[in-house]
Amino acid sequence: MVSTVEDAATRCVTLPASPVLKASLKRSLPPPMTLGVSEALPDEIPLDSLKAVLPSLENGQPGHVNGNKSFMLGKNMHGSSLEITEPEHDDEVTGEKDAYMASVLARYRKSLTEKTKYHLGYPYNLDFDYGALSQLQHFSINNLGDPFIESNYGVHSRQFEVGVLDWFARLWELEKDEYWGYITNCGTEGNLHGILVGREVLPDGILYASRDSHYSVFKAARMYRMEAVKVDTLLSGEIDCADLERKLTEGKDKPAILNVNIGTTVKGAVDDLDLILKVLERVGYTEDRFYIHVDGALFGLMMPFVKKGTWDLRYIRKKSLSGEVHEAPKVTFKKPIGSVSVSGHKFIGCPMPCGVQFTRMKHIHCLSRNVEYLASRDATIMGSRNGHAPIFLWYTLNRKGYRGFQKDVQRCLRNAHYLKERLREAKIGVMLNELSSTVVFERPLNEAFILKWQLACQGKIAHAVVMPSVTVEKLDNFVEELIEVRKRAFPDGRVEIPCIVEEVGPLNCACSLHRGSPTFQAVTTPVKGDWRVPAPIKNGKSISGA
Amino acid sequence: MVSTVEDAATRCVTLPASPVLKASLKRSLPPPMTLGVSEALPDEIPLDSLKAVLPSLENGQPGHVNGNKSFMLGKNMHGSSLEITEPEHDDEVTGEKDAYMASVLARYRKSLTEKTKYHLGYPYNLDFDYGALSQLQHFSINNLGDPFIESNYGVHSRQFEVGVLDWFARLWELEKDEYWGYITNCGTEGNLHGILVGREVLPDGILYASRDSHYSVFKAARMYRMEAVKVDTLLSGEIDCADLERKLTEGKDKPAILNVNIGTTVKGAVDDLDLILKVLERVGYTEDRFYIHVDGALFGLMMPFVKKGTWDLRYIRKKSLSGEVHEAPKVTFKKPIGSVSVSGHKFIGCPMPCGVQFTRMKHIHCLSRNVEYLASRDATIMGSRNGHAPIFLWYTLNRKGYRGFQKDVQRCLRNAHYLKERLREAKIGVMLNELSSTVVFERPLNEAFILKWQLACQGKIAHAVVMPSVTVEKLDNFVEELIEVRKRAFPDGRVEIPCIVEEVGPLNCACSLHRGSPTFQAVTTPVKGDWRVPAPIKNGKSISGA
Secondary structure, X not given: OOOOHHHHHOOOOOOOOOHHHHHHHHHHOOOHHHHOOOOOOOOXXXXXXXXXXXXXXXXXXXXXXXXXXXXXXXXXXXXXXXXXXXXXXOHHHHOHXXXXXXXXXXXXXXXXXXXXXXXXXXXXXXXXXXXXXXXXXXXOOEOOOOXXXXXXXXXXXXXXXXXXXXXXXXXHOOOOOOEEEEEEOOHHHHHHHHHHXXXXXXXXOEEEEEOOOOHHHHHHXXXXXOOEEEEOXXXXXXXXXHHHHHHHHHOOOOOEEEEEEEXXXXXXXXXXXXXXXXXXXXXXXXXXXXXXXXXXXXXXXXHHHOOOOOHHHHHHEEEOOOOOEEEOOOXXXXXXXXXXXXXXXXXXHOOOOOEEEEEXXXXXXXXXXXXXXXXXXXXXXXXXXXXXXXXXXXXXXXXXXXXXXXXXXXXXXXXXXXHHHXXXXXXXXXXXXXXXXXXXXXXXXXXXXXXXXXXXXXXXXXXXXXXXXXXXXXXXXXXXXXXXXXXXXXXXXXXXXXXXXXXXXXXXXXXXXXXXXXXXXXXXXXXXXXXXXXXXXXXXXXXXXX | OOOOHHHHHOOOOOOOOOHHHHHHXXXXXXXXXXXXXXXXXXXXXXXXXXXXXXXXXXXXXXXXXXXXXXXXXXXXXXXXXXXXXXXXXXXXXXXHHHHHHHHHHHHHHHHHHHHHHHOOOXXXXXXXXXXXXXXXXXXXXXXXXXXXXXXOOOOOOHHHHHHHHHHHHHHHOOOHHHEEEEEEOOHHHHHHHHHHHHHHHOOOOEEEEEOOOOHHHHHHHHHOOOXXXXXXXXXXXXXXXXXHHHHHHHOOOOOEEEEEEEOOXXXXXXXOHHHHHHHHHHHOOOHHHEEEEEEOOOHHHOHHHOOOOOHHHHXXXXXXXXXXXXXXXXXXXXXXXXXEEEEOHHHHXXXXXXXXXXXXXXXXXXXXXXXXXXXXXXOOOOOOOEOHHHXXXXXXXXXXXXXXXHHHHHHXXXXXXXXXXXXXXXXXXXXXXXXXXXXXXXXXXXXXXXXXXXXXXXXXXXEEEOOOOOXXXXXXXXXXXXXXXXXXXXXXXXXXXXXXXXXXXXXXXXXXXXXXXXXXXXXXXXXXXXXXXXXXXXXOEEOOOO
């Protein structure tokens, strides 16, 4: 019997439960009503995590499988892993090995289908069709070194990669001969590269980044032995420019390397680039004494497609600190920024993680080294690079184009607002930043539910990221199940709503203390046709007919 | 008209030549005999590189497209890139866009088939069949963070990843609860991780690595702001332990972080781990004052499969500095090493670059950070990780097993020896290290030939890496074409063989000064059945019937 929460967290069974496991699962579970989980329980709930979590729900004390507890490192996926066995001598005759592997793969495929169906917590667009590219799967495509310089290895996809980069050059307004970039393995590689370029340009620079920045930003500082300063954030998750100003003033003796978030990981907040530039000017940093890396992992690819001149325009207006309403700052190399990175597997959608890193040609000379072996200079982090990823990106950018992305962004933003309003109606504390499709809400009290919907959690909040693959039906199912689960967690009918005022502010918290606020009341009764309750869009068409 | 070599190098056209390009190529070429290239010219030779290279051949001065010249950075794949265009409004009706993209992909596929056919210079096994896995291509599989700790994102392949890692644990003799590792994006990530772990364990350690180490090793030192010392190499490419001893003695005040190569990039040399350990002991470094990272990118996965008790055993014997013959040092965690990395796309074969990084659990605690967002600790470099790669590796390891790898290694080593002897016969300077399938030889004088066979070059030498996908037929074609190309480069019939004695030593150089050496003479006349001329193996069976 597993007794500690840590152990349970590290022993999750991720394969679809075998018939034996299912049977044992059924045997070990008390009737649903007592348990606080209903028939909505996913098939693949880890047995051990149930054992650890569910009993505590009975006491009204939600257990946290992956809360603030620390993990036992390296323990212990071994039990659930798929062991590799030596083929038998007669395998080719009997076909036993092939049969075994086919069965493993079929089960795995089924499990992925299920997991994909319920996924809501991570900003990955799971809706893509790359069937046309399956003909390339059996080539070992490797874009060694610099994308712009031919290496001797011929099985590459540089022509696709550079096509993709040129597209981003137009988007971010940098001339073809003034930019340098490459397709990375993920958003983290973009951040690692951008910050490294910053450090090479300003070797004694101090890294400034908000505490809501992606963890890879601070990881970079540690890897690169840079001095790093954490800057406070506003409730929205946006960098607190007052605190930034204070800290920049303190560190004024040294140059500044800044990480600016276009969409923070947890709250989807957009740092105000223009305001940051003003702060730098005010404190007295000239352009040769700062370097800005823009981490646009998710929204870097959404913000440019918010359609102007329509309903959606309102979402690119935002309030500055002074309360003044202005346009959201545009990401462009016409401003003094050094690099931008975005993820490719997030908004665009891709079978494997990838991203785009983009910087000025003049900066890259600091990093580059002439590596004759590859007949190429290597200014990338990784050297060998997945040549399939650029083809996936090239394919989607070509097929969707600006108009396709505009449609996708519009649908995501509308549906995110729809989700927000449905949660408000249900008296669940919820926050949605403008320009964002990341809906932040109270962390559900049921870990099985969190695992089923694969919600990303931090402290008392969780989030759902509304990507193009998220439909209104999915959101409806999610909300209904969440309401049901919450009801069952409090069998006496008195639902205790947790206070998340510190995370989302009084206007968004639904606890007994804050839900009385006039603002919260106002929006719990949706007004049809009002912009606060935009009609959800289903497959590009508003389901209300609007 | 492109006139400089640098420009040519950076303007290679990598797509299959269009009919127009082919016609213009034909028009612009003088008859083959004058040119020094024959009908063996590949279809896709870059037009500009021909213009720049071939005329110089006419003067008997070979041009170097990618020799010691430095490159114009970031210039200029733009011309040959595949531009992304906005879809037309009526694309869905006319099917124009689909037709365009299908044609691009079909041409690209054809070009990859050709490139794959002639590839010889990089250590990638291009022979794999992952048809059974194509059913998984449409899932966005991402192994976020630590492989051993379940993240909330459900669409992952940790169970495969850990299965693969457990297999390596058996190979490298470390207990399941004592190791930590993950599937990386490439060999470079393994080196970056291993050296980072070393630095975290010994923060003021000096990095020692031979000058033949992969460039990522010195890149790591620069990224991590570590003091780094380059150690000399022997002619074989192996680290010079006498020089290492001198340098370790000089730096004795600080701990040592050592990179040990199991197969150097250019010459395929294996550093002598046991001798290095002896040197460390002699200089007085105790185990708490050094950290060894083993870069086994290619041979790390071949050496363990050299079959004992057979013909091949001779190849795992090697001479030490003192001239004494002993067994090649085995890579195992029973020795005081800190980490090992290998590439997955090299000997195993994989559609995209990947690798395995492996270290001791006790070391990884230094690196790890508790990142709640992922419900995981992140001790990896990349965070988001390609979830398809572990499945590819799992699939091959399961199907081939130890026996399959043994067969592959045996074939590669035999065929590498076959290539070496064929080149010797042709009076071409050539070197092949024991334990290695990397055949080093005089850099061919024809850049078109180098590009066709995708040879990796350094200074006056080139190499071919005999992988499981390299057949005897391919080697025969290669040698015949090389002989032909060399003959044509010297129309008067007097072939001038370049001296590469500094690169490969007097026993292996075929220039007029050195080819008279008794050793060179002895092996130019192959003796059937002698171990120096092993019968080549074709599809696992010796073609001589031996």
